[in-house]
Amino acid sequence: MAKKDYYQILGITKSAEEREIKKAYKKLAMKYHPDRNQGDKTAENKFKEIKEAYEILINEEKRTAYDQYGHAAFENGHSNNTYSTFTSSSDFSDIFGDVFGDIFGGNRTKRAKKGSDLCYKMEILLEEAVKGTKKEIHIPTLQKCKKCHGSGASIGTKPYSCSTCNSKGQIHIRKGFFTVQQSCPTCQGRGTIIKHPCNGCHGQGRVETYKTLLVKIPPGIDDNDRIRLNNEGEAGSNGAQSGDLYVQISVKKHPIFEREENNLYCEVPINFTMAALGGEIEVPTLDGRVKLKIPCETQSGKLFRIRGRGVRSMQNRNQGDLLCRVVVETPVNLNEQQKNLLHELGKSFNDFRGENNSPRSKRFFDGVKRFFDDLTR
Structure with missing residues (x-):
């Protein structure tokens, strides 16, 4: 009797990806598993068929051979692969552990975990934001232990594999029909056990400390911009990669200038004689003073643009402008x-x-x- 097509058995297309194969297998395996169909030979044979199709299609090399030669690829000594039935609870738990967990993003081992990202809030002056500067910061963090290099074990020793979970970090507990996956209570999900903990970090692989960093503030940075320092965050557990440090920039309010994108704004008071007759005044910039010509009959609120006296853009290096709004001031304390x-x-x-x-x-x-x-x- 000719064998059925493996793709038809799982109800998937030939272009199906790994995730689709696993999802289809989980659904059918749950339906025809012998534990749910005790004494049903038809269901048992169907389950063997499903498992055989899954083991071929989930393996990249076997799937390629099957797509090219069909069932003949595994006949006449071309493969020494054998297929066993799912009758043990450990096999049934694999449906949840390997397939179900993988579909929903589960991770069976937690031996190493990347360190957390950290955020440091820094307040700078407007002049520093426009021209750029360097700042030294001190941050509390968890760093990899220098004594054990993050292993958690004392010098001359190594962590050994956990026999309870076989170094997987997870165990499966059968509760009626369902199997529950949880962290191993012996190794707390690490997969290894430290018999002789490092006296520097007490087996954690990380120690609390302060570190000093020199942060380069690029010219043109703006309020709420962030600077990322790679691998300067919290150290990872069990020797894993460190997280990143994000420096959140806050620009202190300036007594004269306000910034809008790459332009600077300021108000310049003039008396009504200057406004009526015109003249020349000096206005401040971040690089010193410049002269501004006031034409006669200038009205209060008029905006004058001084080109190239704003902020240089970090993206395209274009220079913004300084916009001065004149305010005609009413005279006081007249004789x-x-x-x-x-x-x-x-x-x-x-x-x-x-x-x-x-x-x-x-x-x-x-x-x-x-x-x-x-x-x-």
């Missing part, structure tokens, strides 16, 4: 002579509503008049 001069000036403006001297005021009051006229119609 009598200054007050009289202002009174005379005010009269010449026709009570600040002159069309020639105050066009914005005229437009405003004309608009107010039209508004109330419309209400009374």
